[in-house]
Amino acid sequence: MSERFCIALDAMGGDHAPDMVVAGADIARERCPNVDYLFVGDEERIRPLLARYPALAAVSTVRHTPDAIAGDAKPSVALRAGRTSSMRLAIDAVASGEAACVVSAGNTGALMAMAKFVLKTLPGIDRPAIASFFPTLRGESVMLDLGANLECDADNLVQFAVMGTVFSRTVLGLLEPTVGLLNVGSEEQKGHESIRQAASALRASALAKNFRGFVEGNDIAAGSVDVIVTDGFSGNIALKTAEGTAKLYAEFLKRTFKSSLLAKLGYLLAHGAFQKLRLRTDPRRYNGAMFLGLRGVCVKSHGGTDALGFANAIGVAGDLVVHGFNEKIRDELARLQAALEAAAPSPEATEAAAV
């Protein structure tokens, strides 16, 4: 898709909204010029911000609503009581075809519940999943689910494997992405029953060629596989543990460079190289979690991010639109329907896995 399209933004979601939403959109605007923006939220707060960026204002529309979803609102409550919220109206714009995608830095659970309710899932997908990129020793990998579904059965995991594969092909351009199931050991008898069943199903499916079996937590950063499939509970623990550990080592590094005069001099010399490392590992670079499996593109930004991070989330959403991700996932799913059918855990497979 190279024609002009519109991105709907929940202007009131996130710790620093609406300021960082507007400032982020302006950064994104410079990067992809053929996009219009629909800001949904409190007009009185958005207008003065937009006035600071005339070029952005020229391609933007504001849809006023006084309502916003609280960061700690329960998804079920948000769904029931949030019909006129900025988040909901931004999603509605995608459902109506007015916008090609939606980006929000608001409450993750509420966003997922609303997006699922309004946009519905793609055919063949029971539950959407949250996916994100991870830096690895070998480049980048994709992990899903990161928190949408705390408990997953074997069918869900197999569908996540299909979505992750298509995503990796479409967005990362990998022809034959490898897939691993996150587990506590690589031996066949390890882990929960649902994971063992999913493994049997994948081994019997059209994805078998690229399925590498079970992977462990350390395989995420090692880049052992391109797509890591897991339930939302484990995925969220892994995501946040990785973020926390990265922060710890960045802090250790800072303390080390400050620990002696020689180390400080050393830092002055290595400064340029470390600037590059900082850019490469900047968490804002990895901002933008994709909700996969919906009939519409929905990207969740980190709630605490700044304008640059939010711009990256917008960039991810734009990429998915430009690359026709959902069209491709639909095509691939149809093509892989045989895989999904072959992959549905048969009674024999289930029995074998349980031994």
Add this chain to the structure above:
Amino acid sequence: MSERFCIALDAMGGDHAPDMVVAGADIARERCPNVDYLFVGDEERIRPLLARYPALAAVSTVRHTPDAIAGDAKPSVALRAGRTSSMRLAIDAVASGEAACVVSAGNTGALMAMAKFVLKTLPGIDRPAIASFFPTLRGESVMLDLGANLECDADNLVQFAVMGTVFSRTVLGLLEPTVGLLNVGSEEQKGHESIRQAASALRASALAKNFRGFVEGNDIAAGSVDVIVTDGFSGNIALKTAEGTAKLYAEFLKRTFKSSLLAKLGYLLAHGAFQKLRLRTDPRRYNGAMFLGLRGVCVKSHGGTDALGFANAIGVAGDLVVHGFNEKIRDELARLQAALEAAAPSPEATEAAAV
């Protein structure tokens, strides 16, 4: 305990056994002189190694067995067929009172199954848990379970909280260790039912004062609490994700220092400071996972470790013996029996948590 005691070593467990077991014991011997060693395994391989360390040989006994547990053996098979294995005979030495503790770098599942079968659990503890130290921004914290119990109910989690608290008091010397339950969000309604039930139980217990509710993956490295309680599946994922991420950043650091001439010069200057950082974050420093909740001290070393790492695992076991950990945990458990009883999820608490 300041009198002489014996440490039983599974001489055949681990990727580099028996070499690193013997060499590790010699390093440990220099650190704590009043310990005797019982090496269990293939005498023909152990004797020539011991001959290289006369001071160690002087305080060591060798118990010959030709059998060893394979690294990929299923725990149930190891338990049935491994009665004369080096691992089993080393545990037996603790059960008979001949040794004060046992250290093995062998198959974790087999070691846990055998230790539980031979040593039994402490009164009031249904399932033992694997615990280990983690480096944090604020020092060190303890996390359990790291893989012994893939599924845990609320009672198990409450017992882990009690064991972690006692461990933190006894070994880390913290008077009032704070406790958090690992979850995917800090809001009360988040997570699996077992976690929510455990939270209600802990809030109603004698541990309430130091219970900080739910923590997330990033809180592990942040050191938000002193004791992180979780089921063995999530704990294992978190442990290995943290290890993998630390390795990734160490590699990024190495590449950065090699990326330009200035950076290389900078490294030469900062070298000393980085040596200290390396020592501080050396994974071998954190080697030695404690099996808590057993009537005997059992420490699991990382299977791939070297002599220095194995020596640290021996050091952890020795510490637990010297500090009378199991006696203290027994006393504390008796003292906290009221806590455990108050903490047993009542029907009302369960109902409230499920809302």
